[in-house]
Amino acid sequence: MGLKTLLTTHIASPDSHTLNHYRSVGGYESQKKALTEMTAEQIVNDVKNSGLRGRGGAGFPTGNKWGFIPKTDKPKYLICNGDEGEPGTFKDRLLIEKFPHMLIEGMVIAAKAIDSHQGYIYIRGEFHKGIRIVEEAVEEAYKAGLLGKNILGLGYDFDLAVYSGAGAYICGEESALINSLEGRRGHPRLKPPFPAVSGLYACPTVVNNVETFCNVPHIIRITGDEYKKIGTEKSPGTRLFAVSGHVKKPGIYEVEMGTPMKELVYDICGGIKNDKTLKAVIPGGSSSPILNAEEVMTATMDYESIASLKSMLGSGAVIVLSEEADLVETTYRLAEFYSHESCGQCTPCREGTHWVKDLLHKIKIGEGTEKDVELIFSLSRNMEGGTTICPLADACVMAVRPTMTKFKGEFSARLKKEVSISH
């Protein structure tokens, strides 16, 4: 366990984003293998065998997702979700800027697996540099015959285009992303039908995260069975963890799944900033329930361990909070984020996120009361568990309620007339 590179082996090379470099280290060999030696079914089975789970947040088995695509004459679309926007998450930007050809190769292999001939890479609009790098890589791949008509002269066609998001966190939700790609507001869609049956332009569609696609060439290269030996039994592979907050060395670290969280925070990231005491860790992006210091010491970085602590590995974004962190302030900022990003379709989310944010603001400035705390908990119950089309309202609840429960004292101390407030 610990640091292990699979995707980021050549991170130190300044030209890792170029076709020349990527090919010089064996890039596009897996694409060739998939297009010449493997059937679509074999590719799907290899990815199923690998146990690869989606690296975007939900952790759904990738091979199974591909297997849901029906065999029809309709066009099938493949979309890369590069709309990275969850607070704390910044890993996909690195892959986009440093390894665009790994992403393209993964997408071509996935395309063959689901019989798709058109793909889109949807990247958050703020990533101007990343968008430019991926566009250049796509152009390079076209010129080298690795994309387009009759790839490598093998009779397979796949076109790929880059699409820029325009600043809406909700477009990271796959059906909202599809609406955005169709030139609409990024409103999530009711499911079913799921995108695998009716997605982009009402056709079967697979949406996968950047990191998920980047794993695919490696699975094909070493085989699913070998890939499964990395990490833990139920969480195979490596994972890019984006560590931010109160650590000495924040950054992106590729580690084997199952690495102790303690090792990630203290050994790999150098420990707590200013040698303070650890207070808590948000383990998988802002919507994953917070872990207290005691839980951090027992957690390992895999789906099961974090789930056993009633949280989520999510997007792999680890936000570390030392004793210096003001959890009332951080919780307010997260609620502000979710209220800002609610698309407005569903009342529990549109009204609930704003209401929770306003109540937390009251508490933050020392004007809150016990009734406000009770109201937040009551509102939370009406915002979760399927009362909305997508899980944004649930995400807001998960960012707020566990913190208010586990660190109750910090919130109580801020209630009206109990302490003097410096803000």
Add this chain to the structure above:
Amino acid sequence: MAYQFSQDSEKRFQRLIPQFPSKRSLILPCLFLLQADKGFVDKEGMQYIADRIGDPISLAHVHGVATFYTMYNKKPVGKFHIQICGNISCYLSGSDSITEHVCSKLGIEAGETTKDKKFTVDEVQCLGACGFGPVAQINDKYYENLTPEKIEAIISELEKQV
């Protein structure tokens, strides 16, 4: 003369057309072209987009899309648009002091533009660079690991470019 795409935007528009089976998908990219031409999206430009795409797309639909997304400026912004992230990781790294410093240096509040139209300052949600906070985006470029001194030097440099 009524608005039409600049020569560069027209070229980009023509390159975009074959990438999508539905012309409706061109709306978001077209709004970026309009913004590149004018600095912001206005009614005249949105009507032009609706007309160019046709098929049948109304001004109301284009307007509805434009107002949903935060990256389209609905009013003119300064030559340099300074967007400072205020969310959790940047906050933990001291983003408040960056916002305060920038606002005090430029003599405006977040959300405002300087009278000479050189700078607009906005506090924004996560910019996706959380390990390198505090982060600001100025036009197309990210500035990371900011300190009050660093942002002061950046603004002084930008002032020279105006």
